[in-house]
Structure formats: C-alpha cells, structure tokens
Amino acid sequence: MAQKASFSPQGMAKENNNEQRLPDGRARSAQSHCNDYSSDGVTDNDIFMLPASDFQLLGMLTAIAALVRLFRIYQPSSVVFDEVHFGGFASKYIKGRFFMDVHPPLAKLLLTLAGWLAGFDGEFDFKEIGKDYVEPGVPYVAMRLLPALMGVMTIPTIFLTLKATGCRTMTAAMGAGLIIFENGLLTQSRLILLDSPLIIFTAFTALAWTCFTNQHEQGSSKAFDASWWFWLIATGLGLGATVSVKWVGLFTIAWVGSLTVVQLWVLLGDTVTVTPRIWFKHFFARFFCLIVVPLTFYLGLFAIHFICLVNPGEGDGFMSSEFQATLNSKAMQDVPADVVLGSRVSLRHHNTHGGYLHSHNHMYPTGSKQQQITLYPHKDENNMWLLENQTQPEGPDGPIPGLNAWDTGEPTFIRDGTVLRLYHFVTDRRLHSHDVRPPVSEADWQNEVSAYGYEGFEGDANDLFRVEIIKPLSEGVVAKDRVRTIETKFRLIHIMTGCALFSHKVKLPDWGFDQQEVTCAKQGTLPNSIWYIEQNEHPLLGMDAEKVNYKNPGFLGKFWELQKVMWTTNAGLVESHAWDSRPPSWPVLRRGINFWGKDRRHIYLIGNPIIWWSSTAAIAIYLTFKVLSVLRWQRGFKDYDSVNFKRFDYEIGTSVLGWAFHYFPFYLMQRQLFLHHYFPALYFAIITLCQVYDFATNRIAALGLRDRPAIGRSGIAAFLAVSIVAFTLYAPLSYGNRWTQSACNKVKLLDTWDFDCSLFPTELSQYSLESPSAGSAAQTVAPVITGENGKKSQDVNVTPHPAAEPSISRVEKVEYRDQDGNILNQEQVKDLEGKVSFETRYETRTRVIDSEGNEIADGPVGAEGFAPPHPDVDRLPETAADEPEDDGRDKPATASPDIDIGKERSIERGHDGKPRPASEPQEATR
Numbered sequence: 028m029a030q031k032a033s034f035s036p037q038g039m040a041k042e043n044n045n046e047q048r049l050p051d052g053r054a055r056s057a058q059s060h061c062n063d064y065s066s067d068g069v070t071d072n073d074i075f076m077l078p079a080s081d082f083q084l085l086g087m088l089t090a091i092a093a094l095v096r097l098f099r100i101y102q103p104s105s106v107v108f109d110e111v112h113f114g115g116f117a118s119k120y121i122k123g124r125f126f127m128d129v130h131p132p133l134a135k136l137l138l139t140l141a142g143w144l145a146g147f148d149g150e151f152d153f154k155e156i157g158k159d160y161v162e163p164g165v166p167y168v169a170m171r172l173l174p175a176l177m178g179v180m181t182i183p184t185i186f187l188t189l190k191a192t193g194c195r196t197m198t199a200a201m202g203a204g205l206i207i208f209e210n211g212l213l214t215q216s217r218l219i220l221l222d223s224p225l226i227i228f229t230a231f232t233a234l235a236w237t238c239f240t241n242q243h244e245q246g247s248s249k250a251f252d253a254s255w256w257f258w259l260i261a262t263g264l265g266l267g268a269t270v271s272v273k274w275v276g277l278f279t280i281a282w283v284g285s286l287t288v289v290q291l292w293v294l295l296g297d298t299v300t301v302t303p304r305i306w307f308k309h310f311f312a313r314f315f316c317l318i319v320v321p322l323t324f325y326l327g328l329f330a331i332h333f334i335c336l337v338n339p340g341e342g343d344g345f346m347s348s349e350f351q352a353t354l355n356s357k358a359m360q361d362v363p364a365d366v367v368l369g370s371r372v373s374l375r376h377h378n379t380h381g382g383y384l385h386s387h388n389h390m391y392p393t394g395s396k397q398q399q400i401t402l403y404p405h406k407d408e409n410n411m412w413l414l415e416n417q418t419q420p421e422g423p424d425g426p427i428p429g430l431n432a433w434d435t436g437e438p439t440f441i442r443d444g445t446v447l448r449l450y451h452f453v454t455d456r457r458l459h460s461h462d463v464r465p466p467v468s469e470a471d472w473q474n475e476v477s478a479y480g481y482e483g484f485e486g487d488a489n490d491l492f493r494v495e496i497i498k499p500l501s502e503g504v505v506a507k508d509r510v511r512t513i514e515t516k517f518r519l520i521h522i523m524t525g526c527a528l529f530s531h532k533v534k535l536p537d538w539g540f541d542q543q544e545v546t547c548a549k550q551g552t553l554p555n556s557i558w559y560i561e562q563n564e565h566p567l568l569g570m571d572a573e574k575v576n577y578k579n580p581g582f583l584g585k586f587w588e589l590q591k592v593m594w595t596t597n598a599g600l601v602e603s604h605a606w607d608s609r610p611p612s613w614p615v616l617r618r619g620i621n622f623w624g625k626d627r628r629h630i631y632l633i634g635n636p637i638i639w640w641s642s643t644a645a646i647a648i649y650l651t652f653k654v655l656s657v658l659r660w661q662r663g664f665k666d667y668d669s670v671n672f673k674r675f676d677y678e679i680g681t682s683v684l685g686w687a688f689h690y691f692p693f694y695l696m697q698r699q700l701f702l703h704h705y706f707p708a709l710y711f712a713i714i715t716l717c718q719v720y721d722f723a724t725n726r727i728a729a730l731g732l733r734d735r736p737a738i739g740r741s742g743i744a745a746f747l748a749v750s751i752v753a754f755t756l757y758a759p760l761s762y763g764n765r766w767t768q769s770a771c772n773k774v775k776l777l778d779t780w781d782f783d784c785s786l787f788p789t790e791l792s793q794y795s796l797e798s799p800s801a802g803s804a805a806q807t808v809a810p811v812i813t814g815e816n817g818k819k820s821q822d823v824n825v826t827p828h829p830a831a832e833p834s835i836s837r838v839e840k841v842e843y844r845d846q847d848g849n850i851l852n853q854e855q856v857k858d859l860e861g862k863v864s865f866e867t868r869y870e871t872r873t874r875v876i877d878s879e880g881n882e883i884a885d886g887p888v889g890a891e892g893f894a895p896p897h898p899d900v901d902r903l904p905e906t907a908a909d910e911p912e913d914d915g916r917d918k919p920a921t922a923s924p925d926i927d928i929g930k931e932r933s934i935e936r937g938h939d940g941k942p943r944p945a946s947e948p949q950e951a952t953r
Contacts, residue, residue, distance in 0.1 A: 063246045063247045063297060063299065063300040063301075064246060064247070064293055064294055064296075064297040064300065064301065065244060065245055065246025065247075065248075066244040066245075066677075067670045067673065067674075068670040068671065068673070068674045069193075069241065069244045069245060069674075070193065071241070071245060072190060072191050072192070072193050072238075072241050073238075073241075073254070074187045074190055074191050074238060077190060080196075081190070081196050081199075084196065084200060085183050085186050085187075085203075088182055088183070088186065088200060088203045088204070088207070089179060089182055089183050091207060092178075092179045092181075092182040092203075092206075092207045093176075093179050095207055095208070095213065096175045096176075096178045096179050096213065096217065097172075097175055097179075098762065099762055099764075100168060100171050100172065100175055100217055101167075101168050102762060102763055102764075103623060103625060103628070103630070103763045104159065104160050104161050104167070105156075105157050105158055105159050105160060105623075105625060106153055106155065106156050106157060106158045106160070107156065107218050107622050107623040107630060108156060108218070108220075108620070108622040108623060108630075109218075109219075109220050110153060110156075110167075110218055110219040110220070111153050111154065111155065111156055112128075112153070113134075113135060113138060113219050113220060113221060114138075114151075114153035114167075114170065114219045115152060115153040115154070116128060116135045116138075116139070117135065117138050117139040117142045117143075117147065117149070117170065117219075118147075118149040118150070118151060118152060118153065119149075119336070119340055119341075120135065120136065120139040120149075120335050120336070121139060121142070121143060121147065121148065121149030122149045122338070122340075123335060123336055123337050123338045123355075124336065124338050124339070124340030124341070125336040125337075125338065125340040125341075125342050125343045125346075125354055126336070126340050126341055126342035127341075127342030127343075127345040127346070127589075127592060127593075127596065128342075128593075129274075129593050129596050129597040129600070130221060130272070130273050130274070130593075131270065131271045131272060131273065131274070131325065131328060131329070131593075132271070132328050132329065132331070132332040133224070133268060133271035133272050133328050134221040134224040134225070134272040134273075135221070136328070136331060136332070136335070137173055137224060138170055138173055138174075138219055139335075141169055141170050141172065141173040142166055142169065142170045144169070145166035145169030145170070146166055147165065147166050147170070150163070151163050151165045156623060157623070157625055167219070170219050171217060171218060171219055173224075174215075174216050174217070174218065174219065174220060174222075174223035174224060175216050175217055175223070177216065177223045177224050177226075177227040178212065178215075178216025178217075178223045178226070178227070179216075180227050181206055181212070181216075181223075181226055181227050181230050181710075182203045182206055182207055183203070184227065184230040184231055184233075184234050185199075185202045185203055185206050185230060185710070185713070185714065186199045186200065186202065186203040187199075187234055188202075188230070188233055188234040188237050188714065189202045189714065189717055189718070189721075191234065191237040191238045191241055192237055192241075192678055192714075192718060193674075193721075194717060194718060194721040194725075195721055195725050195739075197739065197740050197743050198717050198718075198720060198721040198724075198725070198743070199717070200743070201717055201720070201743045201746065201747060202713060202714065202716075202717040204750070204751075205638050205642075205713050205716070205717075205747075205750060206710075206713065208635060208638070208747075208750050208751050208753075208754035209634060209635050209638050209639075209709075209713075209754075210633060210634055210635045210754055210757045210758070210760070210761045211619075211632055211633060211634035211635070211639075211702070211703070211706065211709070212226065212634075212706060212709075213754075213761050214622070214630065214632050214633075214760075214761045215632070215703055215706065217761075217762075218622075221272055221273060222703050222706055224272045225269065225272045225273050225275060225276070225706075225707065226706055226707065226710060228265055228268040228269040228276070229265075229276070229279055229689075229707045229710060230710060231261075231265045231268070232262060232265030232266055232268075232269055232279055232283065233279075233685065233710075233711070233714070234265075235261035235262040235264075235265050236258075236262045236265075236283055236286070238258040238261075239255065239258035239259050239261075239262055240286070240290075240681075242254055242255045242258060243255070243290060246300075247300050247301075250305075250309070251308070251312070256312075259312065259313070259316045259317070260316050260320060262283060262316065262317060263315075263316040263317050263318075263319075263320030263321050263324075264320060264321075264324060265279075266279060266280050266283060266317065266320075266321040267320060267321035267322070267323070267324025267325055268324065270321065270325055271324060271325050271328045274597070275689070275704070275707060278688045278689045278692055278707070279685075279688070279689070279707070280317075280321070281688050282684060282685045282688040282689070283317060284317070285684065285688075286681065286684070287313050290309075290313075291306075291309065291310060291313070294306055294309055326586065329586050329589070330582060333582065333585060333586075336354075337354060337355050338354060338355045338356070339351070339354045339355070339356060339357050343357065344382075344404050345592050345596070346380065346588065346589070346592065347380070347580075347588060348375060348561065348577060349578060349579070349580045349584070350580060350584075350585055350588055350589075352576075352577040353579060353580070353585065359561070359562075359576060359577065360576075361574035361575065361576045362513075362561075362562060362563045362564075362575060362576070363512065363563050363564070363565065363568035363572045363573065363574060363575075364511050364512055364514070364572070364573040364574060364575040365438070365440060365509070365511060365512075365568065365572065365573065366414070366440070366441050366509075366510040366511060366512060366515075366560055366563055367414075367433070367438035367439055367440055367441060367565055367567065367568070368414060368415065368416050368420075368433045368438070368439040368441065369413065369414065369415075369431075369432070369433025369434055369438075369565055369566075369567075370413075370414050370441075370560075370563055370564065370565045370568075371411055371412070371413055371452070371562075371563075371564040371565065372411070372412055372413075372414060372512075372560045372561075372562055372563050372564075373410040373411055373412070373560070373561050373562035374410075374412065374449075374558045374559070374561075375558065375559055375560075375561045376402055376530050376543075376555075376557075376558060377500075377516055377554065377557035377558060377559055378554035378555050378557060379402070379530060379531065379532055379543065379555065380404070382402045382403050382404030382405065382543070383402065383404075383405075383406070383407070383410035383561070384400070384402065384410065384412065384449075384458075384528075384545065384558070385400070385401050385402060385407070385409050385410050385542070386398055386399060386400050386401070386409060386451050386453075386454060386456070386458075386478045387399065387401075387409050387453075387454070388453075388454050389538075391466050391475070391477065391538075392466065392538050393466045394463050394464060394465065394466050394475050394477075395461065395463050395475055395477055395479075397459065397475075397477035397478065397479050398454060398456055398477055398478035398479070399477070399478070399535075399539060400458065400476045400477055400478055400545045401535060401539060401540075401542035401543060401544070401545055402530050402542060402544075402545055403542055403543075406562075408452070408453055409451075409453050409454075410562075411451075411452050411453070411562070412449045412450060412451055412452070412458070413430055413449070413450040413452060414441065414447055414448075414449065415430075415433075415447065415448040415449070415450055416433070416439070416446075416447070416448070417446045417447070417448060417491055419432050420433055420436070430450065433565075434565075434566045434567065435567075437567075438565070438567045438568070440509045440510075441494060441509060441510040442494070442496075442508060442509045442510070443495065443496040443508065443509070443517075444493060444494065444495075445493070445494045445510075446491055446492070446493050446494075446522060447491070447492055447493075447494060447519075448486055448490045448491060448492070449490075449492065451478050454478060455480065455481055455482035456478035456479055456480045456481070457478065457479060457480050457486050457490040458476065458478060458490065458492065458528075459476070459477050459478060459479035459480070459489050459490050460474050460475065460476045460477070460489060460521045460523075460524065460526065460528075460547040461474065461475065461477075461489050461523075461524070462474055462524060463475040465544065465546045466535075466539075467533060467535060467536070467539075467544050468531075468533055468544060468546055472526075472548060472549045472550040473526075473529070473546040473547065473548050473549070474521075474524055474526050474547040474548075474549075475546065475547070476528065476545050476546055476547050488522065488523055489521075489523055491521070491522040491523070492519040492520060492521055492522065492528065493519070493520045493522055494510060494517050494518075494519065495517055495518040495519075495520050495527075496508075496509075496510065496515055496516070496517045497516045497517060497518065497553075497557055500516035500557065501514060501515045501516050501517075502514040502515075510560065511575065512559075512560050512561070512563040512575050513559060513560070513561060513575050513576070513577060514559075514575060515559060515560070516557050516558070516559050517557070517558060517559070518553075518556050518557060518558070519558060521547050524547065524549070525549065526547035526548055527547065527548055527549075527556040528545070528547055528556065528558065529545070529546050529547060529548035529555055529556050530543055530544065530545045530546070530555060531543075531544065531555050597698065598697075598698065599698075600698040600699055601697050601698055601699070602699065603699070604699045604701075605621075606618075606619075606620040606621055606701065607699040607700055607701055608700060608701060608702055609700060610690065610691075610693045610694050610700065610705075612779075613690070613702060613704075613705035613708075614639075614643040614646070614690075614705070614712075615639075615640070615643065616633070616634050616636055616639045616640070616702075616777075617777065617779045617780075618702065618779050618780065618781065619631050619632045619633035619634075619702055619780060619781075619782065620632040620701055620702055621781070621782065623763065624786065627786060627787060627788055627794070628759075628763045628764065628765065628766075629760065629763065629766075629782065629786060629787075630760060630761070630762075630763045631760040631782040632702060632703065633757060633760055633780060633782070634702075634709070635750060635753050635754050635757065636753060636776060637746075637749055637750045637753040638713065638750055638753075639709070641716055641746075642709065642713050642715065642716045643712060644716075645712065645715045645716035645719045646683060646686060646712055646715055648719055649679050649680070649683050649715060649719065652675070652676075653676070653680070656672075656676065671722075671726055671727060674726075675722050675726075675727075678718060679715055679718045679719060679722070682711050682714045682715040682718060683711070683715055685708075685711035685714075686708045686711035686712050686715060689707040689708040689711060690705065690708040720739075720742070720743075724736075724738070724739030724742065725739060756770075756773075756774045757774060759771075760782060765791050765794050766787045767787055767788060767789060767790060767791055768784050768785060768787050768788070768789050769789070770787075771784035771787055772784045
C-alpha cells in the first residue's frame, strides 16, 4: 500500500521518515503539518509576499518588454495579414453591422474599443493587405497598442507563475526573458490580431490556477480562506476570458478540469479531515467558480456582441429568418396567417440560408434556355408569386379570367394536397419543370426548374405542383391541416414528374450571378425540399384577419444558433491555404507564415529557434523521465519515496499536461492550421523549460549544482544571451526592418523556412535610393489610349502615374512541392505521377514590371509574398456541380445586400440587345 499511495499524481501521501527536504533544500519535519491532504515538499509561494527586490526586477523586465514590443509599432503603416479581417470587424462593430466570425467576440470588442477611443469612425474597410493607413487617418497605432500591451503583460505573468511554482527568482527572470525575445510572440503581439489577447488570458489562467493549487496543496488550513477563494474565482474569470477570445480556450478548460478531477479524487481519499460534507463543499466551490463563472462571462460577452450589432450586414445570411428578424430593417410587419388562392406570397427555403424563391428576366445558357429560377437572399419584388388554382374560378358567365379572379367571393384555403400554379408577377411567367437536366447539377435524379410562359398564356401541365404539408415541422394544429404563413412547412411536388422543388448550397456560375441553384429533385434530401411562406397578401384578408410573425428567439435562442453556425463554419474550413502547416511541424519550427511585404521589407512569422527547440527538448526530457519512472515503479523501485522526485513529476507534469492539451487536439482537426495555433502550447513549453532548469540547478542535490548557485546564474545569463542574439538576427522579419540578402541567407537554417531572401537588396544603402510606395501594395498603371494625333495619352478620368514607375501585376504559376514545402522539378513530378496525390494550394504573389510590361528582377518596389486571405473568415462560394449533398447551413448565398439590391434595381442592356439580369449578387461570403 505504501508504494501505491506514493504514486499519487500529486505526491500527497505522507512519509514515515522523520525528516523531509523542501525544494530549496531546507529540512522539514513530518510532524510540522497535520495529517491531512496537504502535499509534501510544498511551501507557501504567495506572489503577494515576494520581496521588494523581486518586484524591482519584475518592473525592469516589464520595461524591457515594453521597449521590445512597442519599438516602431507604427511600422508597417499598411494592412498586414489578418488585420484585413480583425480590423474590418472593428469597422463593423462601430457601424453596428452584423457579421459572422468563427471566433467569440472578446478580443474583437477590445480592439474596437481601442480604435473607438482613438477616434476611429469605422469608415476604413481594411479590405486588402498593403492598404495604406496613414492617408485616411486610421488610428492603427492605437489599435495595435492593445495587443502589444497585452504581449507586455505576458512577461510579469510568466514571472509570477514561475515564482508560484516555487522556482528561484533568476529562473523566473529567465522565463520572462524568453517570452520577451521570442520572435513569433513578438510579431503576433504587434498587429491587430487575436493571438496576443489569447496568450495573455491563457497565461493569466495558468497563473491563477498555479496560485490556487499552491493554496490547495497546503491542506485544510488554507481551504476556503480569502486567498483560496480569490485565486479560484480568478481562474474562472481567466477561463471565461480565454474561451471568449478563441475556442482554443476550451483546451485550457480541459487542462484545468483534468487537474480539478485529480484534486477532488485526492480529497475523496482523505477520510480523516475531509468529511462528505466538506468534500461536497469543495466540489460545489469548484463547480461555481470553474463552470458557472466562465459560462456567465462567455454569455455576457455575446450579450454585448448582440447589443453592438443591431443592423443587417454581411453575416446575417448565415442566420435563420427568426434571427434576421431581430435586426434593424429586417423585422417584418405582421402578415395574415391564412394563405388562400390568389395570395401574393414569397416562398423561403427552410433548410439553407439561400433565401427566397426568385426569378429574373434572364435565361439559362443551356438546357431548355428558359428563364432562370434561383434562391435570392434579400427581399425583392422578384420574389413575389401569385398562388393560382389549376383552373380559373367559375363566375355567373363561366370562368373568371385574369390574375385577380380570386380577389372576390369567399376565400379558398390551401390545404394538404391542393394543386397549385405559381405565377411570377414581374416577368409574367409560371414556375415550371420538365424532364431536362439542370445546367449545373446534371444528375439524373434532378430536373431543371424554370419560369415559362408570357402574359395571357394559360400555362400547361408542367406548371402544376401539389402541396404536401410536413406535419412534424409545422407549428400548431391548424398549420398541419392547411397552409399558414410561417407556421406551415411544406413540399411542392411536381405533378407530371413526381419530383420535389429543391435547393442546396450549390451556386450558379457567373451567368447565374452566384445565386443558389433551384432544381426539382426525385431523390433529394427532405430538409432541402421544404419551403414556407413568409410574405402574404390578399384583398380578402383585411386588417381584422389573424396575423402572424416570426417568434423572437430571445437572447438564448440567438446565442445557441450562433454557436452552431460558428461550429459548422469552423469545421468547414478545410480548403488548402498557401501558408498552412500541420501539428507535427510546429515543435521543430519547420515553417512560418508570410505576413506582409512592401518596399522590399517583409514580415514573416517565425519563432526564435533557440527558444523554440530548447522548449521542445524540455518536453522530451520530461516525457523520457516519465516513461522511465513508471517502468522503475513497476519494477519495485522506491523513486517516489523522494519528495523532490514526486514534486518534479507533479509540478513539471502539470505544465507538460497544459502543453499537451493545447497541442495534440489539433491532430484531430481537418481544417486549415497555422504556426500561430501552437503559441499557447509554446507558452507551457517555455514554463516547462524553466522548471526543468530550476530543478536541475536548485533542487536536485545529486547534480551538485544546488550548492553552486553561481553556475546556475551563469547558465541563465549565457542562455539568455544566445537567445537575444538569435532574436536580433531574425528581428528584421519581425519588425519589417531593412535587411540584406546576405544577412538573410546566413540565418536561414532550414530549407522549409520559405521566406525569400532574394527579395531583399544586396546592400542596405539601396534602401535610401528608393522612395517608399504609398497606399495599396498592389498598384496598377494608368490605362493608355491613343489620342487624335496618334500619340499615347492617358485617360483624363484616371490618375496618371509616371511612365517609368513599375507596377505590380498578378500572374499564375504552377509549382509542385512535397509535404515539407520543397519545390519539385518536372522530372520529380513525373516520377511521382500515379504514386501520390497532389492537392491544390493557392498562393498570392506579385511581380514587378515596368511600363512596357518587362519584369524587373530586382526593382525598387518589393511586394512579393503577400499572404492570401485567412480562411477563418474568408469563405468562398462553391459552384461545383458534383459537390456532396449536405444541409447547406454553413454558408449564405450572398454577403452584401446593398450591392445585390442595387443590382436588382438596375437593368442594363448588353451588346446583344437583351436585358441583363435584375439581380446579380456577389460572392457568397467574405
């Protein structure tokens, strides 16, 4: 039993010997504490009781961190990488325009607050990398200051965390120094990005939990006192803040949760001082602080999010009709509940967010070449249909002709099984289907749906559709019997072919203006065949008719719907990206991310290799130790009888567990991943490195270093010096400073580091000969036309550029790379054909050309290596006809209602004299 007890994860079993050693080597009697669940070898590491010298050192380190983080923070003065998105979100918050992002709102709200306090009015759109901040007066420095200051705060946080674990002051200073001079963390913290807030909240949570654990391990004497409660509540707030920045915070919750389970398990085994009542008191305290507090914090942030975003925007197409109805100008007036023959209605698709059944005066280019039927996401007159009976109503003199035939007499309800025709008001054609394959989804089980006929045409049998009410989805007894606005969900079955009116998230090509495809499917999934009526008008349904409207989902309903959309969208980010990387490459720093390039300066996200590889080695050392210690324990060795051995296992094991929880879950993800996803794990790896060093130099007597502190201090000084040298060598890539090709080539240690040294000049003096470009990095030369005298002249409506000024043009180039990023030549590619599969990745680059179109190999405007849009928010429309079927809820049909509605209102004639479409939406998402 002694062996089994000593193998407790926290080393909490008591020893029978009369003397034990504390981490600093001092002797401590076993009788110095009561026989409770307190841990051997633990002292009170209260960070509020540190000596003044520690706080002075901490202040000095924080000042150095501020200098390093804030140095030339105004540089570059144009949009960098994901500032395109997270700066753009600040604009949307200020304008109150709803958007959809896969990340929770805390960091974005803080960035918006910083910009707003600095006078940002939200007019700048952050649309493209390289777009100039200075000329439009964007307070980008103030917005960058927020993540930079959060990066600075990481330094005192890791210092105090290491002190709370029992490390010496010099070891804590080493950890702070490593964070200061880590190039990757520096780069991320100087830009309008989310990673710096994520790191500081993760670090704060680790600090709070470490301090609470120290209180807990001192036993029942510390339980439930003020300090114990303070750190437990602080941990809960830290968890709430972390998960409110990115869902990576769920890994932090898993780390704290697993250690909480260990604590409760140990408490359960203490039958002397922990009664069932006290155990449940511990349980509910942790439940409240570590579950209720973070959840309340998370909910509160989304409440603020909804309060700020009250207007329609690019993201409302992701959301349900009920959700959209809560936005300004999206709310719908109450409409008559009953739907009758002759009603003027709009039909909305139930399962996807493609929008309304829509038609416009434009034909399919293939198939029947009849008028297009689509889904359109915005309210428009082209969405309105008249519900006709298959025959005209009878009057005293026979059938009553015309569209208004059902406007008199008694209203005729539309019930389950009613056969209808749908007449399109604007174009005078009826909804129509026939045994013709659709232009895009050319599957045998799908038929084309078109609008067919003309004014006065009586129609034919292919215009007939039968109403089939879906009773389980319809709300209320009446809605299950007859069609009611909003409440009744139904299918429209084509009488002649038996197919059902159907839509899915496939988009039509340019000729269909990227609107969502509508077909008639014989084997389509039920959800994609369901429709309901939203708008409903009829002269016989007066003001006193029963009215209905969308139910307000309330805060919790909107919150839960948004979480589902965020999850679905995040899981759908599986497209390739030019700078993505996979988890096995992160601990060894095989590849970075190209952030920005302009005027032959570049920002490339790369870590400090000294710090990166050393921290990975520390993880490997502990894992090796753990494997050997378990094997020795199984063989009967008494290693766990040593207090230092147990403390090494638990304290460093806690940090390695944090690293593992923030690293290994990424192996399960199929979405795009990037080097910056490793930063939370890197933070725990650096803590592990410092703890291993502290044990080796200050706690383990067998190594002989504990009694020679000068050696330990010298080792710290030497290691920090090497790290600072490495930091300095890669600083030009972090700050976007001037650099030379020779300096770049000297520090490019791995071929997989794909920053291009040839983009830098050969001498620093060459920078002084070039004038920095302003505005967007991607400039275009003014169009040239021929004047009356035969000479070339510039269009007076285009701002002229100097004739000799180089420009940046986009070209397409195919490169083949292996899994490590190495470029393959044609012979290697040919040898691999049939043996491996190739995946397409798109990378945006630029080339410099003169006014004659000749490429300049070493020109004055270095703009190569622009990073493509980040996929977390840039979802592209899908138009593939062979796309597998799904419920289609992860994408809206279009993004910008203002652009789309404007195009709906403009009908221009082309060169062939035919009218252009009335609706022409843009790309599906942004």
